[in-house]
Amino acid sequence: MSDSLFSYEIQASDAGCRARCGTFLTAHGAVQTPAFMPVGTAATVKGLEVDQLSATGTRIVLANTYHLALRPGDDVVAGLGGLHSFMGWNGPILTDSGGFQLFSLAQMTKVDDAGAVFRSHIDGWLLHLSPEDAVRIQENLGSDIAMVLDHVVGLPNQDDVIRDAMERSIRWARRCRDAATRPDQAQFAIVQGGLDPGMRAECAQRLAELRFPGYAIGGLSVGETPEEMYQALDATIPSMPENRPRYLMGVGRPQDLLEGVRRGVDMFDCVMPTRNGRNALAFTDGGTLRLRNLKYQRDDRPLEENCPCVACRRSRGYLRHLFMAKEMLGPILLSIHNITYYQRLMADARTAIKRNRFAEFFGKKQAGWAAGEDEEEGNIGDP
Amino acid sequence: MSDSLFSYEIQASDAGCRARCGTFLTAHGAVQTPAFMPVGTAATVKGLEVDQLSATGTRIVLANTYHLALRPGDDVVAGLGGLHSFMGWNGPILTDSGGFQLFSLAQMTKVDDAGAVFRSHIDGWLLHLSPEDAVRIQENLGSDIAMVLDHVVGLPNQDDVIRDAMERSIRWARRCRDAATRPDQAQFAIVQGGLDPGMRAECAQRLAELRFPGYAIGGLSVGETPEEMYQALDATIPSMPENRPRYLMGVGRPQDLLEGVRRGVDMFDCVMPTRNGRNALAFTDGGTLRLRNLKYQRDDRPLEENCPCVACRRSRGYLRHLFMAKEMLGPILLSIHNITYYQRLMADARTAIKRNRFAEFFGKKQAGWAAGEDEEEGNIGDP
Numbered sequence: 017m018s019d020s021l022f023s024y025e026i027q028a029s030d031a032g033c034r035a036r037c038g039t040f041l042t043a044h045g046a047v048q049t050p051a052f053m054p055v056g057t058a059a060t061v062k063g064l065e066v067d068q069l070s071a072t073g074t075r076i077v078l079a080n081t082y083h084l085a086l087r088p089g090d091d092v093v094a095g096l097g098g099l100h101s102f103m104g105w106n107g108p109i110l111t112d113s114g115g116f117q118l119f120s121l122a123q124m125t126k127v128d129d130a131g132a133v134f135r136s137h138i139d140g141w142l143l144h145l146s147p148e149d150a151v152r153i154q155e156n157l158g159s160d161i162a163m164v165l166d167h168v169v170g171l172p173n174q175d176d177v178i179r180d181a182m183e184r185s186i187r188w189a190r191r192c193r194d195a196a197t198r199p200d201q202a203q204f205a206i207v208q209g210g211l212d213p214g215m216r217a218e219c220a221q222r223l224a225e226l227r228f229p230g231y232a233i234g235g236l237s238v239g240e241t242p243e244e245m246y247q248a249l250d251a252t253i254p255s256m257p258e259n260r261p262r263y264l265m266g267v268g269r270p271q272d273l274l275e276g277v278r279r280g281v282d283m284f285d286c287v288m289p290t291r292n293g294r295n296a297l298a299f300t301d302g303g304t305l306r307l308r309n310l311k312y313q314r315d316d317r318p319l320e321e322n323c324p325c326v327a328c329r330r331s332r333g334y335l336r337h338l339f340m341a342k343e344m345l346g347p348i349l350l351s352i353h354n355i356t357y358y359q360r361l362m363a364d365a366r367t368a369i370k371r372n373r374f375a376e377f378f379g380k381k382q383a384g385w386a387a388g389e390d391e392e393e394g395n396i397g398d399p
Numbered sequence: 400m401s402d403s404l405f406s407y408e409i410q411a412s413d414a415g416c417r418a419r420c421g422t423f424l425t426a427h428g429a430v431q432t433p434a435f436m437p438v439g440t441a442a443t444v445k446g447l448e449v450d451q452l453s454a455t456g457t458r459i460v461l462a463n464t465y466h467l468a469l470r471p472g473d474d475v476v477a478g479l480g481g482l483h484s485f486m487g488w489n490g491p492i493l494t495d496s497g498g499f500q501l502f503s504l505a506q507m508t509k510v511d512d513a514g515a516v517f518r519s520h521i522d523g524w525l526l527h528l529s530p531e532d533a534v535r536i537q538e539n540l541g542s543d544i545a546m547v548l549d550h551v552v553g554l555p556n557q558d559d560v561i562r563d564a565m566e567r568s569i570r571w572a573r574r575c576r577d578a579a580t581r582p583d584q585a586q587f588a589i590v591q592g593g594l595d596p597g598m599r600a601e602c603a604q605r606l607a608e609l610r611f612p613g614y615a616i617g618g619l620s621v622g623e624t625p626e627e628m629y630q631a632l633d634a635t636i637p638s639m640p641e642n643r644p645r646y647l648m649g650v651g652r653p654q655d656l657l658e659g660v661r662r663g664v665d666m667f668d669c670v671m672p673t674r675n676g677r678n679a680l681a682f683t684d685g686g687t688l689r690l691r692n693l694k695y696q697r698d699d700r701p702l703e704e705n706c707p708c709v710a711c712r713r714s715r716g717y718l719r720h721l722f723m724a725k726e727m728l729g730p731i732l733l734s735i736h737n738i739t740y741y742q743r744l745m746a747d748a749r750t751a752i753k754r755n756r757f758a759e760f761f762g763k764k765q766a767g768w769a770a771g772e773d774e775e776e777g778n779i780g781d782p
Contacts, residue, residue, distance in 0.1 A: 059720070063727040065709060068448070088696065088720040095697050096716045104713050313471065314478050326448060330487050333479045337442070337471040344446040344727060 022161070022202035022229045024261045030374040034253065034280035037369045040230075040261050042108040042160035043200040044100060045075070049261060049282035050365055052273065052358045053078040053110060054290060058087070059103040061355075062290055063348040066105045072325065072352060073359030076108040078285040081154055081163075082117035086136050086143075090156035098158030110285070111159035113150045113192075115206070116234070116266065119168035127167060129184060147191040155198050163232060164192035166206040171240045178210035181235075182219050189223055204263060206234035211244050213251030220255035231256050232263040233281070242272060249279045256280075270299060270361055271385065274378045277365050289354030294347035296339045299357040301381065303388010305332070307350065312336040319353055323360075327353035405544070405585035405612045407644045413757040417636065417663035420752045423613075423644050425491040425543035426583040427483060428458070432644060432665035433748055435656065435741045436461040436493060437673060441470070442486040444738075445673055446731040449488045455708065455735060456742030459491040459543075461668040464536055465500035469519050469526075473539035481541030493668070494542035496533045496575075498589070499617070499649065502551035510550060512567060530574040538581050546615065547575035549589040554623045561593035564618075565602050572606055587613035587646060594627050596634030603638035614639050615646040616664070625655060632662045639663075653682060653744055654768065657761045660748050672737030677730035679722045682740040684764065686771010688715070690733065695719040702736055706743075710736035 021043045028037040038049045054061045054069065057080045061069055069077070079099060084090060096102045099109050118124045122134040131146030150165035165188050167181040185208045196203050205228040209215030223231060233252055236245050249264070256262055263283035264276045273284050289299065296307040300320040305312070313336055318328035327335065327349035338346030361381070368377035407423040421432045437444045437452065440463045444452055452460070462482060467473060479485045482492050501507045505517035514529030533548035548571050550564040568591045579586050588611040592598035606614060616635055619628050632647070639645055646666035647659045656667050672682065679690040683703040688695070696719055701711035710718065710732035721729030744764070751760035 058724040058726055059717070060726050060728040063446075063731065065451070065728070065731065067709070083724075087724055088716070092697060092716065092720070096699055096714050102714070102717050102720075104709075104717075314475060316479055326450070326487075331479050331485070333471070333475065334442070334485050334487075337475070337485075341441040341466075341470055343441055343443050344730070345443040345448070347727070348446070348448065348731075 021200050024230065024259070026259065028370045030369045031372040032375045033278045035277045035365070035369045035374045036280060036282070037366045038261070038282060042076075042202065044106060044108045044160050047075045047108055048366060050273075050277045050362050050369075051076060051283050052362045053283065053285040054355050054358075055080070055285055055287045056103065056105075057083050059084060059093070059099060061351070062294065063344065063351055064355075066103070068326075068352055069105070069355070070107075072355040073363060074107075074355060076110060076160075077105055078110050078112065079103075079157070079159065080114075080117060081111045081150065081157065082114035082121065084111075084157060085114065085153050086138050090153045094156040094158070098156075100158065108160045110161040111154045111157055111163065112265070113154070113163040113165040113206075114145060115150075115163075115166040115168050118145065119170070119238075127184070129187065131165075132167075147188040148195045151192050151195040151203075155196070155201060158198075159201060161230065162196070162201050162203045164189040164203060164205050164228075166208055166234050168208070168235050168238065169210070171210055171235075171238050171244075173210060175210075175212065178208075178212060179215060182208040182210075182215055185234075186219065186222055189228075190226055193226055193228065202229040204228055204230035204232050204261075206232045206265070207252055207256070208235045209252070210235065211240060211248050213247070216248055216252040217255040220252050224255070224257050228260070230261045230263060232265050234265045236264070237266040237268060242268075242275075245272070246275050246279070249276060249281070253280045270358070271382065273358070273361065274365065274381060277369075278374065278378060289358050290351045293350035293352075293354040296346065296350065298335075298350055299354050300388075301384040303385050307332065307336050307346075308339050309336070320357075323353065323356065325353045325356040404583050407613065407642070409642065411753045413752045414755040415758045416661045418660045418748070418752045418757045419663060419665070420749050421644070421665060425459075425585065427489060427491045427543050430458045430491055431749060433656070433660045433745050434459060434666050435745045436666065436668040437738050437741075438463070438668055438670045439486065439488075440466050442467060442476070442482060444734070445677065446727065446734055447738075449486070451709075451731075451735055452488070452738070453490075455738040456746060457490075457738060459493060460488055461493050461495065462486075462540070462542065463497075463500060464494045464533065464540065464546075465497035465504065467494075467540060468497065468536050469521050473536045477539040477541070481539075483541065491543040493544040494537045494540055494546065495648070496537065496546040496548040496589075497528055498533075498546075498549040499551050501528065502553070502621075510567070512570065514548075515550075530571040531578045534575050534578040534586075538579070538584060541581075542584060544613065545579070545584050545586045547572040547586060547588050547611075549591055549617050551591070551618050551621065552593070554593055554618075554621050554627075556593060558593075558595065561591075561595060562598060565591040565593075565598055568617075569602065569605055572611075573609055576609055576611065585612040587611055587615050587644075589615045589617035589648070590635055590639070591618045592635070593618065594623060594631050596630070599631055599635040600638040603635050607638070607640050611643070613644045613646060615648050617648045619647070620649040620651060625651075625658075628655070629658050629662070632659060632664070636663045653741070654765065656741070656744065657748065657764060660752075661757065661761060672741050673734045676733035676735075676737040679729065679733065681718075681733055682737050683771075684767040686768050690715065690719050690729075691722050692719075703740075706736065706739065708736045708739040
């Protein structure tokens with residue numbers, strides 16, 4: 017595999033923490049980090065046209081290999097010109113490997129070194145996925161960044177189960193690296209190791225020796241507390257290469273993103289802005305708003321002052337009405353607002369890092385969220 | 400009532416038929432006729448942001464008084480600045496009076512000259528709607544064009560039932576006219592009379608004496624055949640004022656629009672492009688396409704060559720995938736395509752009329768539709 021088309025450069029590091037600002041370059045353009053990737057599971061970020069997605073400030077989208085391989089099939093996507101052409105998105109795309117969905121969605125019946133045997137969540141068919149399959153499928157999809165197949169296990173779990181999955185993930189990472197053929201597709205490895213600091217550090221070091229263009233932190237956001245997750249990041253990141261982008265998979269709430277950035281994470285993906293948006297929950301600097309609440313019925317304010325998104329050209333009263341009337345435009349507008357909120361948070365974080373003021377920036381955001389009117393959703397979010 | 404802010408001017412008439420081209424001016428801008436109005440029942444054309452709606456070529460939108468009065472309530476809409484501000488649409492808006500929904504949706508329990516008593520289809524509450532209520536509600540909503548309350552009955556029906564409803568509709572039209580107070584809202588009367596040519600002509604003449612700024616043909620698209628509807632138009636239109644816009648309510652298929660235009664109709668509204676779009680049916684010059692069909696799985700062609708809409712920047716294969724995966728973007732993109740198709744049809748009809756070539760234009764369209772691959776939907780469409 018050649019990764020000549022992919023590069024990453026650090027432009028600034030905050031003096032007060034591990035946060036850093038950078039740019040990575042893909043075959044479909046550059047992305048500034050820290051970056052948030054909205055989730056376009058089935059080759060569409062639910063409810064958003066690609067121009068609406070661009071307008072949120074989004075520069076890179078995640079698509080799910082597991083879903084697309086089952087429907088419409090990676091051969092169909094390839095025949096229709098690959099993912100970019102298929103979905104009409106000309107910017108960078110990252111595909112996951114399917115490892116997380118084997119754990120979370122499919123009925124996984126057997127995992128050994130050959131790969132995973134599982135039942136499709138769509139039609140119940142028994143299917144097999146090897147590391148080489150995961151590479152081939154993602155090469156058919158044609159994403160700019162592909163992920164190695166990893167073995168994800170739930171937490172908490174027994175140490176030997178976690179070690180077994182970690183060792184297999186490292187063996188699979190090497191096989192994925194050796195199977196890759198597309199010079200226009202960069203491949204990221206995934207660090208596993210549960211919540212065990214020693215296993216996390218060991219996995220990060222052993223994968224670093226394999227010299228991938230980027231590294232992800234996987235196996236989190238699977239039932240642990242936020243504090244446990246932050247401790248796992250503290251144990252992992254110092255053992256990851258400094259000069260490669262670091263991607264925290266499937267995380268999370270706005271505060272989780274900033275906790276990650278503070279520790280040196282460069283990339284995030286999460287369904288929270290879209291899934292919560294579809295469920296009438298809006299993120300703002302003053303905390304979350306639940307738009308179905310009767311108190312918004314005659315509220316003529318936008319969700320958030322100074323937000324440039326199209327949802328904020330309307331009143332909270334109108335947005336509430338759309339949800340009460342079960343109109344599609346409610347989920348659409350709140351998804352647009354929430355993704356815009358996440359992208360503005362990342363843009364503001366980049367600015368703060370360049371000014372060595374990340375800690376101050378984070379403190380202000382936390383104070384605003386804590387003063388919020390409504391209650392937060394409890395979960396970190398999952399892909 | 401003053402209608403000083405509303406005006407209508409005929410710019411061209413086709414030499415070979417009754418088709419004509421014109422412009423009407425409202426408090427929120429001008430509209431060229433023949434015009435098609437997409438249906439935004441609950442103050443949103445389902446799934447479309449207002450900029451997407453503008454991009455289809457739409458200049459005027461219909462909203463449903465019955466739905467908005469029940470939810471969120473016309474007082475709520477008024478408190479949030481009126482319909483334009485509420486939904487973020489700065490172009491012209493027409494509201495119906497609720498008469499059709501009393502007939503089609505609500506459980507109407509009693510109609511007499513005082514008005515209609517009905518049960519809400521949302522919560523079952525017993526409500527009353529008088530002609531004066533219909534005017535007041537639409538003035539609260541703040542539409543540019545309001546409709547008088549009419550008494551709609553199903554077809555076929557007994558002559559005395561149709562006459563009774565027609566006479567009541569004329570009495571109610573006069574009461575609506577006398578109750579109107581907003582100079583920035585024009586009020587259109589509605590011709591009833593079932594399929595009876597004599598009653599249709601009589602109703603049109605008696606309403607013409609009341610000097611409304613515009614006239615609608617109502618009580619059609621309620622179970623009659625297309626041929627019966629065309630005959631009703633033939634019986635009605637010669638008795639309608641020449642120098643006022645004529646609006647055929649709730650119609651219909653592309654061929655029904657052109658049959659109306661040929662007979663001198665200037666305005667249409669219908670849920671067909673959006674409702675059928677949500678159900679994976681696309682309108683094209685070559686007939687309708689049912690996008691769930693397996694034959695489109697690997698079809699890399701757009702729905703229609705030369706269509707400027709965003710859906711036609713994608714393949715049929717992608718659109719099919721969105722419907723199979725139950726993704727919101729499928730209904731959104733097909734609604735955009737279908738409204739764009741209807742608006743292009745009206746724009747092309749206007750051009751043909753100016754060139755005295757409407758009959759030739761209509762003939763070519765019919766030949767294309769007849770050669771279509773898929774079967775047409777059988778119904779004319781209903782609001």
